[in-house]
Amino acid sequence: QTAVTDSAAPRTKTLPDAQTVTEVRHYTDRLFYFRTTRPRSLRFRSGEFVMIGLPGENGKPIMRAYSIASPSWDDGLDFYSIKVQDGPLTSRLQHIKEGDEIILRPKPVGTLVLDALLPGKRLWFLATGTGIAPFASLMRDPETYEQYDEVIMMHTCREVAELDFGRQLIESLPEDPLIGEFVGDKLKYYPTTTREESKWMGRVTDNLTSGKVFRDLGLGAEQMDPATDRAMVCGSLDFNKDVMAIMEGWGLREGANSEPAEYVVEKAFVG
Numbered sequence: 001q002t003a004v005t006d007s008a009a010p011r012t013k014t015l016p017d018a019q020t021v022t023e024v025r026h027y028t029d030r031l032f033y034f035r036t037t038r039p040r041s042l043r044f045r046s047g048e049f050v051m052i053g054l055p056g057e058n059g060k061p062i063m064r065a066y067s068i069a070s071p072s073w074d075d076g077l078d079f080y081s082i083k084v085q086d087g088p089l090t091s092r093l094q095h096i097k098e099g100d101e102i103i104l105r106p107k108p109v110g111t112l113v114l115d116a117l118l119p120g121k122r123l124w125f126l127a128t129g130t131g132i133a134p135f136a137s138l139m140r141d142p143e144t145y146e147q148y149d150e151v152i153m154m155h156t157c158r159e160v161a162e163l164d165f166g167r168q169l170i171e172s173l174p175e176d177p178l179i180g181e182f183v184g185d186k187l188k189y190y191p192t193t194t195r196e197e198s199k200w201m202g203r204v205t206d207n208l209t210s211g212k213v214f215r216d217l218g219l220g221a222e223q224m225d226p227a228t229d230r231a232m233v234c235g236s237l238d239f240n241k242d243v244m245a246i247m248e249g250w251g252l253r254e255g256a257n258s259e260p261a262e263y264v265v266e267k268a269f270v271g
């Protein structure tokens, strides 16, 4: 018996904590999306992550942290992943097909949750690469729009095609029968690339410090205000560190579930 069940095989659950893959979409040779069934027992807050994986050669599962990219009201679970050719998990996970099974431990955790922020007016989602995944969940949570007047999604990738997953999702929101009304015109999207020409260019960090994103979106300020601006950050370690330094300089402090403040951070997970 191979690790992932053959698509043609009967769909009986063979793994502990097994979930069935219901959809797979490949975006680039390095990025893909997949959707699975959701365990009935799984309750989570938008922005949290779970451990998912596949059985290893020796029967011991290879598990990694993945942000849930779907909202908590959805009956399936979305994931957005990098493909690492020699990665222990993603070298194999990238080949999953509809009908295959993955292992999913139904114990959600994470810091990118609305509860870890003090009340505010404007919420910033700052991401690079697959770091957009938790925001794909939060951008579809009615709570986000009930708690904030304005939501800004800044996402930076090297190339235009790497923005597609986020762009398609965001463009579909106003027309979405479930969440469209909540989103209204509150969500502003600011995608940028750094190594290919596109409408808006440059790193999140540079566009914040130069004030460019504030001017381009007509926000009427040149920096975040700790009294009203809140932020959630998800990218590489270096990205997180650099964004935190900028926000600390503006007087925002890192919050946690136990002690809400002005921003929260999580590392984007890789395979």
Ligand code: A2P
Residues within 6 Å of the ligand: 128, 129, 156, 157, 158, 193, 194, 195, 203, 204, 205, 236, 238, 239, 240, 242
């Ligand atoms: P750049 O092309 O200038 O390196 P990666 O693919 O290396 O994870 O990077 C994803 C995106 O994040 C790229 O657009 C990259 O810009 C940007 N990036 C990488 N490191 C940082 C950082 N420390 N601060 C801001 N942006 C960063």
